[in-house]
Amino acid sequence: MxxxxxxxxxxxxxxxxxxxxxxxxxxxxxxxxxxxxxxxxxxxxxxxxxxxxxxxxxxAMELSLKGDLDVESVVASYLPSSPPSFASQSYLEMSEQWKASPLPTEPVELFVGILSAASHFAERMAVRKSWMISTKKTPNVVARFFVALSGKNEINEELKKEAKYFGDIVIVPFMDNYDLVVLKTIAIVEYGVKVVPAKHIMKCDDDTFVRIESVLDQIKKVQSGKSMYVGNINYYHRPLRSGKWSVTYEEWPEEVYPPYANGPGYVISSDIAQYILSEFDNEALRLFKMEDVSMGMWVEKFSTTRQPVEYLHDVRFYQPGCFDGYFTAHYQSPQHMICLWRKLQAGSAQCCNVR
Known part of the structure; x- marks a missing residue:
């Protein structure tokens, strides 16, 4: 350990x-x-x-636990036996206040792309009702969910209805798969370059709570006009060659990964985003199944072939969960999202331990 x-x-x-x-x-x-x-x-x-x-x-039909455990109680949530009705108030709150604002006509300071899964209805509602509110209050920030298609048609139908009503979902045209997550990241980059031109582009997950103002403050620390890569940067990490998260030598022949920011929350400048999109369009972009490592690889190549990049490392872009004073908190359930937002509105960037 x-x-x-x-x-x-x-x-x-x-x-x-x-x-x-x-x-x-x-x-x-x-x-x-x-x-x-x-x-x-x-x-x-x-x-x-x-x-x-x-x-x-x-x-999934059941959960089993093995070992010498005494289970006192079990509580299950967000486990519908069939896709819930879109009209159900308990499923999605059909309220105008959660709808996305119209896209601005001028370039913005920050575009936030949120990776989500087709069936993550509760996660998206929790984001809408918590930190995404900050993007509506800040005219130079825009956020959108990026979702691939499910293997079940009924889930996709509900997703399309949700996207039409709230106006904050970008559906990418392929089936959801871990090995294709990197393509969602490219979709975020493309949206932040072509659809909502942004000076900076942030990628996060739908279980990541983001303190927008703190992220903007970090961006301002980098001198204007410089290429930048902001997040919790990993250096000299080695690929795991065995176990559940193993990477073969065919997939990654090098002994170490390039410096890369943890996937739940990082920011790149627009010039890096434009470079990535250009390389992708020219079929010269190397793709790797781990999207955060891929981004580190692309930034490194940009830095060596175009111009130096300023790497801004801060542990408060936190990967393992949450700690007080966070900029981003990962692995947050919908219940925790709402709790964190309430604490933040009260002036406290403290974690929640909701039972």
Whole structure:
């Protein structure tokens, strides 16, 4: 464990004990994210497991636990037996206040692309009712969800209705798959270059809570006109060659990854975005299944072939979950999203441990 932790760059200190203690009760939460299952204990993220190839989350029928555990109670949420009705108030709040504002006619300071999955209705509503409100109050910031198609037609029909009503979803024309997440990132880049011209483009996930004003403050730290890459930067990370998240030598022959910002929240300047889009259009862009590593690879190539890039590293773009003073908090459930927003409105950037 220590050896793994030492590979993390710029992390805060980890001082809590291993969460499972004999004789002590704990709350274990399993959530379904973009790339797999995420496991938290008492509000702290512990580990993640990817979905198997070809797996559709909607096909899950049961959950089993093995081991010497005494289960006191089980609470399940967001597990419909069939796609919920779009007209249901408990499913989507049909309110004008959650609709997206019209796109500005002038370039903006920041465009935020949010990766989401077709079935993540609750996650998108939580984002709309929390930190996305900040983008409406700030005229130079625009945010949109980017969603690929589901393997189930009924899910896609509900997604299209949701997109038409709220006006904040960009549906990318391919089936959702972990290996294709990188194409969603390219779609975000294209939107931030061609549709909503932005000085800076941010990518995040639908389980990431974003403090928009704090992100804008970080951007302002970089001298105007300079190429920039902002986030929680990893240096000298090595590919895992075995296990669930393994990468083959055919996929990545190099021994280390280029410096890259953690995927749940990072920002690039518009010149880098334009370069990425140009390389993609010319079929010269190298694609890798891990989208955050891909971005690091593209930024590195831009820096060596075009002009130097200023890497702005800050651990407050936090990957493992949430800590007080965050800029972005990852692995946040819809319930936590609302809680974080309420705390932020009260003037406190503190984490939530909602049970």
């Amino acid at each position: 220590k050896q793994w932790l030492n590979r993390l760059i710029g992390k805060p200190s980890v001082d809590w004990p291993y969460p499972f203690v004999e004789g002590k009760q704990f709350v274990l939460t399993i959530t379904a994210g973009l790339e797999g299952y995420h496991v938290s204990v008492d509000g702290r993220h512990v580990t993640s497991f990817p979905y198997r190839t070809g797996y559709n989350l909607e096909d």
